[in-house]
Amino acid sequence: MECFSGILSxxxxxxxxxxxxxxxxxxxxxxxxxxxxxxxxMICLLFYAFLAAQFYYKKKYKxxxxxxxxxxxxxxxxxxxxxxxPFIEIxxxxxYQSFFSTPxxxxxxxxxxxxxxxxxxxxxxxxxx
Numbered sequence: 001m002e003c004f005s006g007i008l009s010x011x012x013x014x015x016x017x018x019x020x021x022x023x024x025x026x027x028x029x030x031x032x033x034x035x036x037x038x039x040x041x042m043i044c045l046l047f048y049a050f051l052a053a054q055f056y057y058k059k060k061y062k063x064x065x066x067x068x069x070x071x072x073x074x075x076x077x078x079x080x081x082x083x084x085x086p087f088i089e090i091x092x093x094x095x096y097q098s099f100f101s102t103p104x105x106x107x108x109x110x111x112x113x114x115x116x117x118x119x120x121x122x123x124x125x126x127x128x129x
Contacts, residue, residue: 002061006068009052010075013112016048017041017076018084038104045108049115056116057124065120069113077109 024030024037052072053065061068080099089099099105 002059002063003071005056005059005061006063006071007075009056009068010072011079012055013045013048013052013072014076014079017045017108020044034104042104042108042111045111046115049112050119053116053119053123057120062124063120065117065124066113068120069116072116073109073112076112077105080105 020041021037024040030036030040049069049072053068056068081096085094085096085099089095
C-alpha cells in the first residue's frame with residue numbers, strides 16, 4: 001500500500017496549502033498581496049512536506065525520497081487541476097493556463113520534492129546504511 005500512503009500524504013500537503021492560502025486571503029493586511037501570501041505558504045510548505053514524509057516513512061517504507069516527492073506533488077497538482085482551478089480560480093476570472101504558468105506553483109512543487117528527498121536522505125537512507 002505504498003502508493004496509497006503517498007497519495008494520502010499528497011492529499012495532506014494539498015489540503016494544508018489550500019487552507020493556508022484561504023486563511024491568508026482573509027487577513028486584511030495581506031489579502032491583496034499574493035507574493036507575500038506565497039512566501040508564507042512556501043515557508044509553511046517545508047513543514048507540511050516534512051510531516052507528509054514523516055507520515056509516509058512511518059510505515060517503514062524505503063522508497064527513494066525523490067519518487068515520493070513526485071507522488072506528493074503529482075497528487076497535489078491533480079487536485080489543483082480537479083478542484084482548485086475549476087472551483088476557485090475560474091470563478092475569480094483566472095484560467096488553467098494562468099494557474100499552471102505561475103512560477104509560484106512550480107517553486108512549491110520543487111520545495112515539496114526536495115523536502116521529502118532530504119527527509120529520506122537524512123532519516124531513512126543514512127539510517128539503513
